Each structure stands twice: as C-alpha cells, then as structure tokens.
Amino acid sequence: MMHKFSSYIKAFFCLFCILLYQYNSAQEHPSLILTKKGVAEIRANLGKFPLFDESVSNAKAQVDAEILNGIEVPIPKDYSGGYTHERHKKNFMMMQKAGLLYQILNQDKYAEYVKNMLFQYEKMYPTLPLHPQTRSYARGKFFWQALNDANWLVYTSQAYDCIYDYLSPVERKRLETNLFCPLADFISLENPKFFNRIHNHSTWANVAVGMIGLAMNNNKLIDRALYGMKNDGIKPGEKDNDGGLLKKPGQKAGFFANIEEPFSPDGYFTEGPYYQRYAMYPYIVFAEALQNKKPKLKVFDYKNGVLLKSLNTLLNLTDSDGKFFPLNDGQKGMSYYSRELVFSLDAAYLFGGKDSGLLSIAQKQGEVTLDDAGFAVAKAIHEGLATPLEKISVEYSDGPKGDQGGVGILRSKGSKEDLTLVMKYTAQGSSHGHYDKLSFSFYEGGNEVLQDYGLSRFVNIQQKGGGNYLKENKTWAKQSIAHNTITQNETSHFSGDYETGDQFHSEKYVFDASNPKLQVVSAKETNAYPGTELQRVLALIKEGSFENPFLLDIIKIKSKTNNQYDLPYYYFGQIVSTNFKYMSPQTLSPLGTKNGYQHLWKEGEGSQVDDNIKISWFNKDRFYSMTSVISNNDKLIFARIGANDPDFNLRNDPAIIIRKQDTKDTYFVSAIEIHGNYDPVTEIGTNTYSTIKKLDIIYQDENYASVRIENKDGESSNFIFAFNDADKYSQHQIKINEKDYKWTGPFTIINN
Structure with missing residues (x-):
C-alpha cells in the first residue's frame, strides 16, 4: 500500500515539474523575436560581425538621443504627418528599439526608458475618447485610425516582452489591466469592422492582439487573433468608407484566414506589392513569435509555406533598383529598403532555409534587425555566404x-x-x-x-x-x-x-x-x-x-x-x-x-x-x-x-x-x-x-x-x-x- 502511495507521490511530483516547466517556458522573456538563447549568443559575439554591430550602434544613437530629449506623449489630435501622429509613431518605434537594446547591451537605462513611457500611456489611455479626426471607418485612440493603434501595439508588445522581467509583478499587472488588455479589446471587440475581415488592416489588427497576447501569455487573446471573432455583427456585403466590402458570406476571419485568402499559392498578395510590403511586417513578426512560443502550430508551414514564399515573390516584383512595381494602389519609390522588408528578409533567411541570395539584398539594405534573425544574417554575410539574388521572368x-x-x-x-x-x-x-x-x-x-x-x-x-x-x-x-x-x-x-x-x-x-x-x-x-x-x-x-x-x-x-x-x-x-x-x-x-x-x-x-x-x-x-x-x-x-x-x-x-x-x-x-x-x-x-x-x-x-x-x-x-x-x-x-x-x-x- 505504501509502495502504491509512493508511486502516486512520484507521479504527482513529475506532473507538477512538467507543468511548472511549461509555465516557466511560456513565461520566458524575451521570447517573441528575440530569445534568451539568441541574447546569449549576441552578447558573446558583439564586436565580431560589422553589419550587426553597426545596426546596434545606429539604434543606440537614435534611442540615446530620445532619452536625452525626454519622453513626449501628447494628446492625440492630428492626421498622419501631423505632430501628434508622428510623435506617437516615433514613440512605439523607439520603445521597440530600446527594449532590444536593453537585452543586447544589458543596460538598465533602456528598460527604464520603456517603462516610463509605458506608464505615461497607461495613465493617458483610460481617459482618451475616440480620436478627434472622424474620417476613418475605424477611428483609433492614439491615432486617427485604429490601424495605427494596431501598429503601436505590435511594436510595443515587443518592447514589453524585452523588459518583462525588469518590471515588478505589480507594474506588469497595472500595464496589462489598464493599457494592454483594454487596447487589445478596443482594436478587436469594439471594432469588428476593422478586426474581423480580410484586408491588410485586419492583419495588423489580428497581429496586434496576438503579439500582446503572446507577451502576456493570454491564450484568450491569442485565439482571438488566430481565428477571429465568431459573432461580430458585420452584415455580408457591408462597406467600409473606402468602398471595400467588409465581409463575404461564410468568410472566416483572423490571422490564418488573412493568410489563406489574400495570398495565391505563388505568394502573390492580391492587394499588390505596395501593400504586401506593408503587411509583411505583421505577417512575419507574428509568425516568428508563434514559431518561438508555439512551434506546434508550424505557422511557417501553413498553406505550403506561403509566407516565406511570398517574400521571394515580393522581391521579384521590383525593378532593377529594388522599387516595387506600382500595381493597384502603390506609391512609387517604395522599395525593399523599407523597414518592413529589412525585418521580413532577415526572418525569411533564418526560418526559410537560409537562402544565400537573400543575403545580397541584406547587404544592399545595409542594416539588420536587432534580434536572432538579424544576427544570423549579419553572421552569414561576415562569413562570405552571400550570393546574388537573380530576378527572373515569371508568372x-x-x-x-x-x-x-x-x-x-x-x-x-x-x-x-x-x-x-x-x-x-x-x-x-x-x-x-x-x-x-x-x-x-x-x-x-x-x-x-x-x-x-x-x-x-x-x-x-x-x-x-x-x-x-x-x-x-x-x-x-x-x-x-x-x-x-x-x-x-x-x-x-x-x-x-x-x-x-x-x-x-x-x-x-x-x-x-x-x-x-x-x-x-x-x-x-x-x-x-x-x-x-x-x-x-x-x-x-x-x-x-x-x-x-x-x-x-x-x-x-x-x-x-x-x-x-x-x-x-x-x-x-x-x-x-x-x-x-x-x-x-x-x-x-x-x-x-x-x-x-x-x-x-x-x-x-x-x-x-x-x-x-x-x-x-x-x-x-x-x-x-x-x-x-x-x-x-x-x-x-x-x-x-x-x-x-x-x-x-x-x-x-x-x-x-x-x-x-x-x-x-x-x-x-x-x-x-x-x-x-x-x-x-x-x-x-x-x-x-x-x-x-x-x-x-x-x-x-x-x-x-x-x-x-x-x-x-x-x-x-x-x-x-x-x-x-x-x-x-x-x-x-x-x-x-x-x-x-x-x-x-x-x-x-x-x-x-
């Protein structure tokens, strides 16, 4: 009898250890685009790979200047291009870079900068009405359209992931309760016409909710991001104010649906290369984070690996100077030098079989991302692995x-x-x-x-x-x-x-x-x-x-x-x-x-x-x-x-x-x-x-x-x-x- 009881105790202890390990693994930070293993490797090799070191140096100069300038979180007022719009946009980019620098350089000033800015947003958010500019079908809080609020949350979730362990449990609770969860709900539950359709806007919305869900280990938000909301109140055929149909009968929603519908098996994005470039960042950043935190989903294998395939398709939809063909709504001059393509290319190299042709484009871009993927690209370039990427005749x-x-x-x-x-x-x-x-x-x-x-x-x-x-x-x-x-x-x-x-x-x-x-x-x-x-x-x-x-x-x-x-x-x-x-x-x-x-x-x-x-x-x-x-x-x-x-x-x-x-x-x-x-x-x-x-x-x-x-x-x-x-x-x-x-x-x- 005692032997059987002892066996139960051992089994219970083993189960407890497994659950504890899984919990700790799920709570490990950073774990979205930068991992603990990656941080250790990067720190051990600083000064060895020029392209990565130069990228760190450039980011450090930008963030250091912002720290000296002081934090500005103005009351939202302007359209894109206006002061408040551009300030909030700069804030989320600087927070993301500061979070990465905190992990790479192990200097508390960067974590403190992110923390202080987040708490200014935490204080502001509960008092914010809808943005005063009324043109968008889905107005935001920080920005004139909820799309930009989603941008903010996609980048900010990465910063939060990087300083998660720097914050106390009480501080994390405040940020999640007063800022992150309400903003995720605003983007999704309160804006179904924005969140629950097939469009590059919705991809950003899905990923915003999913990324902060991963950072907080909130499975409810993650599932909402992946599969959409079942009951959204949108009538099939209803239009947004751009003349686009919001939903078709029987149409699914969420991140996976936004991979399934817009991409052809060849990786062509139906909205055209200009908007594919814009959408590649949320597609790839969420896929990378899911691969790191939920590898069983095998997101990079979804639809026969179309996300990674689409990066090569997009690179071939450029002229000799790397500018995207302006099919559909496309601004001339946009090219693979954009920040979205720097990030997407680095991730595609790391997770897509390390295509040496991508390295030649990374060399032209002249920078890499401050994460595991960017480090892998810089290391490979330093080792002389780059080969020319040939653009081909193709349908x-x-x-x-x-x-x-x-x-x-x-x-x-x-x-x-x-x-x-x-x-x-x-x-x-x-x-x-x-x-x-x-x-x-x-x-x-x-x-x-x-x-x-x-x-x-x-x-x-x-x-x-x-x-x-x-x-x-x-x-x-x-x-x-x-x-x-x-x-x-x-x-x-x-x-x-x-x-x-x-x-x-x-x-x-x-x-x-x-x-x-x-x-x-x-x-x-x-x-x-x-x-x-x-x-x-x-x-x-x-x-x-x-x-x-x-x-x-x-x-x-x-x-x-x-x-x-x-x-x-x-x-x-x-x-x-x-x-x-x-x-x-x-x-x-x-x-x-x-x-x-x-x-x-x-x-x-x-x-x-x-x-x-x-x-x-x-x-x-x-x-x-x-x-x-x-x-x-x-x-x-x-x-x-x-x-x-x-x-x-x-x-x-x-x-x-x-x-x-x-x-x-x-x-x-x-x-x-x-x-x-x-x-x-x-x-x-x-x-x-x-x-x-x-x-x-x-x-x-x-x-x-x-x-x-x-x-x-x-x-x-x-x-x-x-x-x-x-x-x-x-x-x-x-x-x-x-x-x-x-x-x-x-x-x-x-x-x-």
Whole structure:
C-alpha cells in the first residue's frame, strides 16, 4: 500500500515539474523575436560581425538621443504627418528599439526608458475618447485610425516582452489591466469592422492582439487573433468608407484566414506589392513569435509555406533598383529598403532555409534587425555566404487557389540595363484594386519607359489631405484611362464599380519565357465590358538588327456592338518626332467629363493616311520609338494629366492615345523600341532613329493573327499567334500570301 502511495507521490511530483516547466517556458522573456538563447549568443559575439554591430550602434544613437530629449506623449489630435501622429509613431518605434537594446547591451537605462513611457500611456489611455479626426471607418485612440493603434501595439508588445522581467509583478499587472488588455479589446471587440475581415488592416489588427497576447501569455487573446471573432455583427456585403466590402458570406476571419485568402499559392498578395510590403511586417513578426512560443502550430508551414514564399515573390516584383512595381494602389519609390522588408528578409533567411541570395539584398539594405534573425544574417554575410539574388521572368497566379488570373513579368538583357515588362491580369485586388485589366508597364533598369501611375496620395504629408488618399485616387488613379490598357466608350472597366469588379478576374492564356529571344505573355478579359472580349499579347523580341529587345503589343477586340476604343501609352520625356500631322489647340480643354477623362488635357490631335504611325521621344539621354498599325479614321491624341486639378494633386505626365471610333471587331498593334544615346557633354547623339521601317498585320482570322516587322535594312520577320489554343504541343498551319507556315505551340516568329 505504501509502495502504491509512493508511486502516486512520484507521479504527482513529475506532473507538477512538467507543468511548472511549461509555465516557466511560456513565461520566458524575451521570447517573441528575440530569445534568451539568441541574447546569449549576441552578447558573446558583439564586436565580431560589422553589419550587426553597426545596426546596434545606429539604434543606440537614435534611442540615446530620445532619452536625452525626454519622453513626449501628447494628446492625440492630428492626421498622419501631423505632430501628434508622428510623435506617437516615433514613440512605439523607439520603445521597440530600446527594449532590444536593453537585452543586447544589458543596460538598465533602456528598460527604464520603456517603462516610463509605458506608464505615461497607461495613465493617458483610460481617459482618451475616440480620436478627434472622424474620417476613418475605424477611428483609433492614439491615432486617427485604429490601424495605427494596431501598429503601436505590435511594436510595443515587443518592447514589453524585452523588459518583462525588469518590471515588478505589480507594474506588469497595472500595464496589462489598464493599457494592454483594454487596447487589445478596443482594436478587436469594439471594432469588428476593422478586426474581423480580410484586408491588410485586419492583419495588423489580428497581429496586434496576438503579439500582446503572446507577451502576456493570454491564450484568450491569442485565439482571438488566430481565428477571429465568431459573432461580430458585420452584415455580408457591408462597406467600409473606402468602398471595400467588409465581409463575404461564410468568410472566416483572423490571422490564418488573412493568410489563406489574400495570398495565391505563388505568394502573390492580391492587394499588390505596395501593400504586401506593408503587411509583411505583421505577417512575419507574428509568425516568428508563434514559431518561438508555439512551434506546434508550424505557422511557417501553413498553406505550403506561403509566407516565406511570398517574400521571394515580393522581391521579384521590383525593378532593377529594388522599387516595387506600382500595381493597384502603390506609391512609387517604395522599395525593399523599407523597414518592413529589412525585418521580413532577415526572418525569411533564418526560418526559410537560409537562402544565400537573400543575403545580397541584406547587404544592399545595409542594416539588420536587432534580434536572432538579424544576427544570423549579419553572421552569414561576415562569413562570405552571400550570393546574388537573380530576378527572373515569371508568372504569379492570383487568388487563394491560384485560379484568378495573375501577373506576368518578362525580363531581358539590354544594351545598357535589363528590360522588364510587367503585365497585370489579376482579380480586383480588394479595395486597393484599380480598373486596369490587361494593363502593363515597361522598364529599362530602374527607369519607367511606359508607366503605371500608381496611387494619388502624398503619404504622411499633412498639407495634402492629412497624408491620406486624395479624391483624385478614385476620380483618376483607379480609372481605366489612367493605365496602358483599353477603355471602351470612355467608361472604366466594370463601370468603375467595386462590387462588380470583385466578382471577376482576367484569364491567363500564355506565359512562356523559355526562349530568351522570344518571351510572350497573353491573357483574356471578357467581363470588363459585357459583350466585348479583349485579349492582349505582349512579346519581348530580341533580334540582331535591334540594339535592344523590342516590345510587340497586340490587342484583339471582339464585340457584339460598335464602340469607341481608346488605348493610351503613358511615357516620360519630350516628343522628338512624329510622321503624322496634328493640331495643337491654343486653349486647352479636358478630354472628357468623367471616368478619369476629366483629368486629361487634350494637347493635340491628328490622323494618318498611311497605315503606320511613328512617334519618338527622348528621356534621360535615351531615345524611344513607337510604331503602330492604324486605320484611316483612327484619331491620335496627345494628352497630359492635370485637368480639373485645382489643388495640383496630380503629376503632369504625358500620354499618346490611339482612338478607334464606331468600331466593332478590331486590333491594336504597336512596337516599342529603346535605342540610342545622347551625350550632353559631347553633344552627340547615336542611333537616334527607329530600326523598324514598317509594321503590318498580314493575316487575321478568328483563330490567328500574324504581324510582320520589317527593319530599315529590308529584313523582316513574322510573329504568328494562336488566340484559341494555348497548348504548347498543338500543331498549327496557316497560309499567308500563298506561303504555308507551320509551327508547334501558341506562337512563333519566322524570319523571312
């Protein structure tokens, strides 16, 4: 009997030890992005790895200056860009850095700085009403929108994790009871339209609640963050004030749902690269914290590892200078040098198999994060493990299952810099999407040859609408005419209606980059204009007589009715020459009255009796030429952005528009060349003329079209495309001018 009792005692003691260990492990701090093991390794190696040491030094200088300046926690008042907004934003960033420095340098002044600031917020928060600025659908307390309150909590939770053991149990209780838990509830329970949907805003909200839940070991908050709230009171189809749908019938919510829905299996984020960059920080920081504290969730394996995959996808959605392609709402100039990408790249290296190509980008970034991941990156770079990250021609699918169109990127070597073509044939892209089906942009190195406008917003510049989206984002930047694509009857795709556009996506047709001399991407759009079918073919063709690969652009239109079709090309620079006559009005007037046309000045109009037009322009010491096939009744319009813009919110960029009127079925065919150079010192221009002599559609029927490209030396080649059979093994045969052409696959180019 005593033996059995003794066994019970031992079993109970073992169970107690296990529970105690689990409790202590769960309570171990730091444990989110910086771990105790990581701290020990970092402290033992300070002074050995220059990139990490430099990052520590830079952070130390910033935080030390703030400590000397004194803590400022002003009463919230301003929009983004205003003093109170920027002060609170700086506070959460400095708290996070100070917390990390406390662990790395083991100096109490950094913990004391975080503690003192937190208690100022703890004192303020219970007395705060909603922010006085009322524009947001989800107003915050510290900031004009709850999104920024979520930003604050994501960063501050890391600082709290770092100084957790520095604080007394009583101090922790005060902060959690009076500040952290109420703020987490405010972000979620009190703002379900913000917290419980699929959007980058909601990702930040989910992660804010989850990160502070992990720091406090509060499983209730963690579960809410991961899986959302079951009863949120949101009606399916209800809109936010940006025109975005808040919830679809049967839609799940929470962090895992915000991984499942916006990302395609290829890692493309449906809102576009600008907002993927912004959202990558909460995605990766929470995933890293969950991996450290709840490894059984295997969050980095979720949806076949899409979070880590998406980082590589995002890096490839950049030009040669690392700037993100401005698809959908995207601010030009945003790049992988942003703090979000510094953090995400370091974490992706540590948790994603230590891809040496990421190290070369980290070297360009010139800094690392002050945590386990940043230390691993700095150590690997010091050991010479970095290799170049090659950007490739690639197609990325859109949609949760990868079946909602996509983005095609073609890259080719040029005489000076790489050429990059970006074609967009995605789903709508949430509330940040534009009405730009089958649009494209074209780059030489980091320079835009043919541009996508991006967004209409001066981020964090208070004088411009409080730093928020301007009305011109809806009246101009989102409209179809603002993009290099077809606009029918001066009406945007889906009539500019979000609910309609959100139901449809373009269809992938062909993507083939296997031959560096002939790369092709094509897609179809059948819903933008009911009764009209659009198909676009873009080919990068490298031929010996051309200085650079040239771009061949073919658009086939089939419609049930006669329409007006406008195809703009938005270029940069100055017109050098044209081969057609045009008239320039003495007084400018807008091109139209709505759907973006009201923002275009009509600077000239012409026509051409020949079947080709040629326009050349000059920009940044480089020459560009466009040759287009036209009909006698086509109009050629010179336009410039900026009409009906009394506050000068729009850039005054130029465009050439090819207009076909009263037309049912038709083609648009153009070729764009990059050539020559002008030296302003020697004042000598070289190769300043187009190489193309003539462009012809020499065959067309329901299934095929052939375009002949003749150069100035009399040499020619035929590009032939099959519009209704994309099978790469299909055999094709057509007769052109009594000559038989045979080939395999959806396209070919044949030299004559």
